[in-house]
Amino acid sequence: MNKTAQMQHIDRVLSVAHDVHADDTETDPIRRSWKRCIKDYGLDPARSPAARIVPSQQLREHQEQIEEFLRVARAGMEQMYKRISGSDYVLLLSDAEGITVDYIGHESAAHELKPAGLYLGADWSETYAGTCAVGTCLVERKPITCHQDEHFGTSHIGLTCTSAPLFDPEGKFLAVLDMSALRSPREKDSQLLAVHLTSMYAQMIEDANFLRHFRNDWILRLGSTWELVDVSGDAMLAFNEDGLVVGANTGARHLFSAAVGRKLEDLFGKSVSDIWRVARSSYGGERSLITSELSRSFYISVMHPQRCSTSRPSLPATAARDYPALDRLAGEDPQMQRLLDQAKRLVNRRLNILVHGETGTGKEVLAKALHESSERAKQPFIAVNCAAIPESLIESELFGYTAGTFTGARNKGMKGLILQSDGGTLFLDEIGDMPLHLQTRLLRVLSEREVLPLGAEKAVPVNLTVIAASHRDLRNLISEGKFREDLYYRLCGATLHLPSLRDRADRDYLVEKILREEAELLNADGRLSGAARQLLLCFSWPGNVRQLRNVLRYALALADGEEILPEHLPREVTDSIMPGAMALLPAARHADVYVGALAVEPESARLLRSLRNNKWNVTAVSAELDICRATVYRQMKKFGIVPPNRQS
Numbered sequence: 001m002n003k004t005a006q007m008q009h010i011d012r013v014l015s016v017a018h019d020v021h022a023d024d025t026e027t028d029p030i031r032r033s034w035k036r037c038i039k040d041y042g043l044d045p046a047r048s049p050a051a052r053i054v055p056s057q058q059l060r061e062h063q064e065q066i067e068e069f070l071r072v073a074r075a076g077m078e079q080m081y082k083r084i085s086g087s088d089y090v091l092l093l094s095d096a097e098g099i100t101v102d103y104i105g106h107e108s109a110a111h112e113l114k115p116a117g118l119y120l121g122a123d124w125s126e127t128y129a130g131t132c133a134v135g136t137c138l139v140e141r142k143p144i145t146c147h148q149d150e151h152f153g154t155s156h157i158g159l160t161c162t163s164a165p166l167f168d169p170e171g172k173f174l175a176v177l178d179m180s181a182l183r184s185p186r187e188k189d190s191q192l193l194a195v196h197l198t199s200m201y202a203q204m205i206e207d208a209n210f211l212r213h214f215r216n217d218w219i220l221r222l223g224s225t226w227e228l229v230d231v232s233g234d235a236m237l238a239f240n241e242d243g244l245v246v247g248a249n250t251g252a253r254h255l256f257s258a259a260v261g262r263k264l265e266d267l268f269g270k271s272v273s274d275i276w277r278v279a280r281s282s283y284g285g286e287r288s289l290i291t292s293e294l295s296r297s298f299y300i301s302v303m304h305p306q307r308c309s310t311s312r313p314s315l316p317a318t319a320a321r322d323y324p325a326l327d328r329l330a331g332e333d334p335q336m337q338r339l340l341d342q343a344k345r346l347v348n349r350r351l352n353i354l355v356h357g358e359t360g361t362g363k364e365v366l367a368k369a370l371h372e373s374s375e376r377a378k379q380p381f382i383a384v385n386c387a388a389i390p391e392s393l394i395e396s397e398l399f400g401y402t403a404g405t406f407t408g409a410r411n412k413g414m415k416g417l418i419l420q421s422d423g424g425t426l427f428l429d430e431i432g433d434m435p436l437h438l439q440t441r442l443l444r445v446l447s448e449r450e451v452l453p454l455g456a457e458k459a460v461p462v463n464l465t466v467i468a469a470s471h472r473d474l475r476n477l478i479s480e481g482k483f484r485e486d487l488y489y490r491l492c493g494a495t496l497h498l499p500s501l502r503d504r505a506d507r508d509y510l511v512e513k514i515l516r517e518e519a520e521l522l523n524a525d526g527r528l529s530g531a532a533r534q535l536l537l538c539f540s541w542p543g544n545v546r547q548l549r550n551v552l553r554y555a556l557a558l559a560d561g562e563e564i565l566p567e568h569l570p571r572e573v574t575d576s577i578m579p580g581a582m583a584l585l586p587a588a589r590h591a592d593v594y595v596g597a598l599a600v601e602p603e604s605a606r607l608l609r610s611l612r613n614n615k616w617n618v619t620a621v622s623a624e625l626d627i628c629r630a631t632v633y634r635q636m637k638k639f640g641i642v643p644p645n646r647q648s
């Protein structure tokens with residue numbers, strides 16, 4: 001901006017700030033801020049300070065204050081940045097004091113961005129930087145666009161910045177999300193999309209933080225659209241097993257004057273079990289609920305707590321048990337229960353699903369169970385491992401070919417796997433290994449819902465539901481240019497993350513289930529000795545459930561109808577135990593003898609330590625470890641821990 005324009009800007013700011021009669025000062029947040037800058041903070045638009053980047057130690061102190069929230073926010077910012085990458089915008093996250101505690105932007109432009117304050121550590125408080133999107137949002141607590149010469153100081157008047165506030169789960173002001181650029185068109189309207197995007201991601205981050213905070217409570221989502229209420233309710237209420245509201249997100253706080261501390265019955269005029277029944281109904285009309293307080297109707301859905309609760313008297317125990325194929329996949333593991341709950345909501349939603357998980361965690365098993373639970377269950381389930389088919393064959397295998405397309409091919413041509421799965425489910429395992437040119441063809445099939453076999457002139461319509469899986473991070477493959485971003489978004493109508501076996505608390509359930517299945521195949525009586533069971537529960541399972549199945553198959557064969565002992569297990573399992581522990585195992589009588597084995601398992605070791613410290617008082621242990629008493633007993637049983645007074 002030239003000198004004359006700068007002088008005009010300074011005059012304008014000063015005249016607005018000193019004009020006590022200006023009508024619009026009360027309604028326009030920018031002008032209100034100009035007044036504050038001059039009258040309250042004593043700033044001078046002619047002496048606009050250079051950007052201030054706080055020293056790294058100070059930055060770390062600011063970050064540490066909101067460390068957990070930052071992790072959630074980072075995930076949201078990365079997703080948001082993907083949507084705007086290629087444009088010249090950067091993303092800033094500032095804390096409640098205006099310090100930029102996280103930032104995403106092009107490092108190649110750092111030499112321009114840093115002096116302008118569009119950088120990590122920049123101080124955007126209104127008292128220092130004057131009117132700006134972050135600082136003014138901190139004061140106004142609503143979304144703001146501060147476009148070019150709406151900034152207070154002349155050093156910022158080239159920037160365009162849009163921000164939205166973020167509140168913590170208790171409704172306290174927490175941070176500001178900001179999207180800024182060094183250059184933009186002259187018209188402020190050019191930033192309309194930025195306003196929507198920033199507000200949308202701010203709400204998404206805030207809600208993710210709310211769900212993290214209340215992960216051990218029940219969540220009631222309220223939405224105005226039936227199709228979306230499971231994934232993005234407009235309002236969320238967290239409640240405990242007595243139906244008492246313990247938290248309300250920003251949407252719910254706007255709806256209800258005071259929801260926290262009240263019973264759901266008060267707000268909706270229905271009992272918790274009625275609300276639960278409505279939430280479980282699969283039909284749109286039946287899933288709506290009218291609030292007695294607002295006389296407004298909402299579609300609702302209910303999410304389970306992650307951790308087991310001691311009691312849930314008002315919630316019918318059978319409510320979540322509608323899909324046996326899915327229910328069979330896990331025992332009492334909170335992560336798996338959450339995943340299955342999520343999976344059940346996706347059944348018959350006509351969404352493509354992406355399943356992540358280490359090798360052998362059961363991605364295909366989950367895909368099959370989703371298929372069997374759906375109304376497509378009688379149609380084919382076709383599984384293709386993209387890494388296992390040679391690249392030269394994968395195209396013809398998937399898309400098929402017409403007669404005479406290749407020499408040596410079948411005379412009549414071949415119906416490809418995509419058409420074979422018409423009406424059913426196509427499971428594409430190791431999708432990250434699919435060659436790029438086939439990704440383009442698959443994208444076309446998904447968007448146009450038709451396939452063009454090799455050599456064919458006419459496309460064939462196909463009704464396709466794809467579940468894709470990968471043990472590699474597809475987002476990394478996208479950034480390396482090895483996976484198409486548009487295909488990724490087509491595939492991830494929903495994403496499910498399977499935990500690795502070592503992180504599952506239901507290993508004993510899987511051991512029993514797979515042992516039964518494998519023993520049945522051998523027509524044998526599969527029994528595990530206590531010592532062998534401990535070894536299986538303590539092993540780290542790098543090959544996950546597949547490895548567990550292989551180990552049990554091997555042990556059954558070696559035990560030859562007898563009880564499975566440690567010596568029937570493969571060396572990879574027995575050798576993983578701490579030296580010395582093996583010698584103790586076969587002779588073991590009491591749980592304490594297994595401590596050597598348990599020491600490799602933090603969960604069981606922690607439980608044992610807590611039991612000993614609390615003199616085997618289960619109530620005290622339950623309070624110390626923040627788990628219910630029933631879980632303490634279940635875990636003791638699982639890890640074979642016997643209290644001293646029960647040891648013979």
Ligand SMILES: Nc1ncnc2c1ncn2[C@@H]1O[C@H](COP(=O)(O)OP(=O)(O)OP(=O)(O)O)[C@@H](O)[C@H]1O
Pocket residue numbers: 328329330357358359360361362363364365366429430469471510513514545546547549
């Ligand atoms: N919940 C489960 N219950 C019983 N068996 C399971 C379960 N999950 C996985 N398995 C077994 O583990 C083995 C591997 O499962 P699956 O092929 O689904 O894993 P994956 O994650 O798709 O593996 P990969 O990454 O190698 O493709 C199979 O033998 C399967 O039967």
